[in-house]
Amino acid sequence: xxxxxxxxxxxxxxxxxxxxxxxxxxxxxxxxxxxxxxxxxxxxxxxxxxxxxxxxxxxxxxxxxxxxxxxxxxxxxxxxxxxxxxxxxxxxxxxxxxxxxxxxxxxxxxxxxxxxxxxxxxxxxxxxxxxxxxxxxxxxxxxxxxxxxxxxxxxxxxxxxxxxxxxxxxxxxxxxxxxxxxxxxxxxxxxxxxxxxxxxxxxxxxxxxxxxxxxxxxxxxxxxxxxxxxxxxxxxxxxxxxxxxxxxxxxxxxxxxxxxxxxxxxxxxxxxxxxxxxxxxxxxxxxxxxxxxxxxxxxxxxxxxxxxxxxxxxxxxxxxxxxxxxxxxxxxxxxxxxxxxxxxxxxxxxxxxxxxxxxxxxxxxxxxxxxxxxxxxxxxxxxxxxxxxxxxxxxxxxxxxxxxxxxxxxxxxxxxxxxxxxxxxxxxxxxxxxxxxxxxxxxxxxxxxxxxxxxxxxxxxxxxxxxxxxxxxxxxxxxxxxxxxxxxxxxxxxxxxxxxxxxxxxxxxxxxxxxxxxxxxxxxx
Amino acid sequence: xxxxxxxxxxxxxxxxxxxxxxxxxxxxxxxxxxxxxxxxxxxxxxxxxxxxxxxxxxxxxxxxxxxxxxxxxxxxxxxxxxxxxxxxxxxxxxxxxxxxxxxxxxxxxxxxxxxxxxxxxxxxxxxxxxxxxxxxxxxxxxxxxxxxxxxxxxxxxxxxxxx
Numbered sequence: 001x002x003x004x005x006x007x008x009x010x011x012x013x014x015x016x017x018x019x020x021x022x023x024x025x026x027x028x029x030x031x032x033x034x035x036x037x038x039x040x041x042x043x044x045x046x047x048x049x050x051x052x053x054x055x056x057x058x059x060x061x062x063x064x065x066x067x068x069x070x071x072x073x074x075x076x077x078x079x080x081x082x083x084x085x086x087x088x089x090x091x092x093x094x095x096x097x098x099x100x101x102x103x104x105x106x107x108x109x110x111x112x113x114x115x116x117x118x119x120x121x122x123x124x125x126x127x128x129x130x131x132x133x134x135x136x137x138x139x140x141x142x143x144x145x146x147x148x149x150x151x152x153x154x155x156x157x158x159x160x161x162x163x164x165x166x167x168x169x170x171x172x173x174x175x176x177x178x179x180x181x182x183x184x185x186x187x188x189x190x191x192x193x194x195x196x197x198x199x200x201x202x203x204x205x206x207x208x209x210x211x212x213x214x215x216x217x218x219x220x221x222x223x224x225x226x227x228x229x230x231x232x233x234x235x236x237x238x239x240x241x242x243x244x245x246x247x248x249x250x251x252x253x254x255x256x257x258x259x260x261x262x263x264x265x266x267x268x269x270x271x272x273x274x275x276x277x278x279x280x281x282x283x284x285x286x287x288x289x290x291x292x293x294x295x296x297x298x299x300x301x302x303x304x305x306x307x308x309x310x311x312x313x314x315x316x317x318x319x320x321x322x323x324x325x326x327x328x329x330x331x332x333x334x335x336x337x338x339x340x341x342x343x344x345x346x347x348x349x350x351x352x353x354x355x356x357x358x359x360x361x362x363x364x365x366x367x368x369x370x371x372x373x374x375x376x377x378x379x380x381x382x383x384x385x386x387x388x389x390x391x392x393x394x395x396x397x398x399x400x401x402x403x404x405x406x407x408x409x410x411x412x413x414x415x416x417x418x419x420x421x422x423x424x425x426x427x428x429x430x431x432x433x434x435x436x437x438x439x440x441x442x443x444x445x446x447x448x449x450x451x452x453x454x455x456x457x458x459x460x461x462x463x464x465x466x467x468x469x470x471x472x473x474x475x476x477x478x479x480x481x482x483x484x485x486x487x488x489x490x491x492x493x494x495x496x497x498x499x500x501x502x503x504x505x506x507x508x509x510x511x512x513x514x515x516x517x518x519x520x521x522x523x524x525x
Numbered sequence: 526x527x528x529x530x531x532x533x534x535x536x537x538x539x540x541x542x543x544x545x546x547x548x549x550x551x552x553x554x555x556x557x558x559x560x561x562x563x564x565x566x567x568x569x570x571x572x573x574x575x576x577x578x579x580x581x582x583x584x585x586x587x588x589x590x591x592x593x594x595x596x597x598x599x600x601x602x603x604x605x606x607x608x609x610x611x612x613x614x615x616x617x618x619x620x621x622x623x624x625x626x627x628x629x630x631x632x633x634x635x636x637x638x639x640x641x642x643x644x645x646x647x648x649x650x651x652x653x654x655x656x657x658x659x660x661x662x663x664x665x666x667x668x669x670x671x672x673x674x675x676x677x678x679x680x681x682x683x684x685x686x687x688x
Contacts, residue, residue: 287552
């Protein structure tokens with residue numbers, strides 16, 4: 001009897017010798033005459049357990065991890081590929097984790113967008129359909145364009161790239177433009193440090209992105225879509241292209257979609273290592289084959305976007321949420337979350353933690369609770385000290401702020417951003433002035449150069465922080481830095497210059513507190 | 526492919542001809558040329574410009590905007606070290622200085638034996654398993670200085686071909 005074994009082929013698994021694990025499993029299976037079918041799924045998002053190997057048993061999938069290439073012989077010795085759940089020898093293996101679905105890290109989550117991640121073969125159309133795939137599309141094909149847009153509006157879905165703009169309103173704007181060439185563009189330029197949710201979805205469940213974009217096309221009357229993918233994601237590139245080819249081959253993309261009179265074409269375009277191209281207008285310039293210079297708004301991309309045509313630009317996760325909303329109804333989605341932050345957000349726990357990974361939960365839990373429930377302390381064993389939330393343009397938060405509910409409005413109220421849900425933990429060895437300096441340095445490196453506060457302000461910022469760190473007129477220079485930050489916030493054309501001051505000012509504030517604590521303790525002795 | 530070979534210009538024209546009809550064809554063309562040669566050779570620039578009805582300066586302006594594109598031949602392998610915050614929190618700064626010292630180069634430079642080019646990168650999206658590096662198209666996680674040395678040794682080992 002054939003046993004199905006799952007070993008992911010996502011970036012994280014491959015980065016931790018996952019390919020060698022898969023190869024060793026094949027070799028050992030051949031040697032021992034074990035009849036297996038090896039499925040290369042995506043990751044479940046429990047990255048500390050990767051490479052996570054799963055076996056289909058009569059009671060569900062059981063997991064072993066983290067598996068290294070040298071563990072394979074002992075797994076075969078323990079008869080791990082036995083589909084009988086009651087098999088004692090497998091349960092006694094040191095890497096045995098029990099039923100995958102019962103692992104607390106996974107069980108405690110509310111998975112909507114990531115329900116299929118790690119479960120299915122990411123490029124297998126039949127597997128996707130078996131797990132409710134293309135149901136949202138089937139419903140959309142029966143609806144009017146306006147009815148689809150209304151569903152999205154009613155769900156309360158807000159853009160998941162960081163800016164949290166209501167997705168339904170954006171779609172309505174594009175729908176309201178007279179019929180002409182319109183485009184659907186997916187922003188898959190996930191450049192924020194500490195974020196990997198887009199990548200995980202593209203590598204684990206790319207067809208949900210394809211389906212979400214196709215529904216968007218039906219909703220606004222577009223016939224061509226592009227996924228703008230960062231070049232730092234070579235594995236996602238491979239998997240996306242395979243998934244798209246399979247969707248074409250099965251008539252879920254192309255002309256006469258699913259036998260209807262509608263058509264939608266989709267292509268992946270690679271970025272080239274520019275963080276600024278995650279900004280939507282810069283992304284559009286780049287897609288047009290130009291330098292990624294930010295455009296002034298208005299006109300909005302919804303009205304004059306790609307090649308001057310009406311364009312929906314949404315993040316991977318926004319499109320990924322769409323099939324679910326159309327299939328289950330707007331209300332079920334809106335019932336998750338709190339206040340104006342509806343649905344779920346995949347939090348990404350990263351940096352100095354033992355159990356980093358993706359945790360999809362309804363909005364509203366606190367940072368402290370999230371880390372207590374999932375992170376399992378720091379790798380270094382030292383206390384957590386400051387946490388950067390929302391990527392390189394997000395504030396550093398110190399412990400007294402960790403009780404803030406994780407939703408867009410509560411974060412905005414304390415001068416922080418939830419952004420794309422990335423959470424980077426630092427221990428108490430962090431030099432916050434160095435982090436502040438890095439934020440400015442990053443802005444120097446990544447500024448598109450179009451507006452002065454960002455292009456020049458960041459250079460001046462690096463210099464001023466250097467002076468403060470060297471004890472050169474620190475009080476006056478701190479004042480100068482505040483002034484500079486205000487100018488950048490008020491006068492920059494986009495979030496690059498306009499938000500770089502968030503990490504800078506929060507880090508400098510914490511740095512000053514750290515300094516005065518040290519001075520107090522020196523005086524105390 | 527060697528950019529000085531007789532076939533090089535032919536290859537460049539083939540790539541341009543294949544992609545020119547795509548809307549916004551410039552980035553796809555540049556990616557394909559870099560994929561073929563390891564960098565964008567100088568002779569490609571006016572040819573792309575002619576095809577797209579743009580000046581060589583405009584094409585060069587686009588190339589220089591993007592960190593991923595290179596206009597000179599690098600080493601046989603390219604190592605990128607993630608400098609971003611999530612990797613910093615897990616020891617990337619120590620790894621950076623170790624790498625520069627071991628390879629005896631700074632960022633944007635190539636080792637004396639022309640085997641390895643070193644570049645910074647800002648996030649490889651593997652932020653729970655840093656510090657991360659990319660060697661050519663492989664991303665590698667939890668890279669300690671010792672693991673880095675082992676990986677470099679692997680790149681420096683010349684395999685013998687038996688004919």
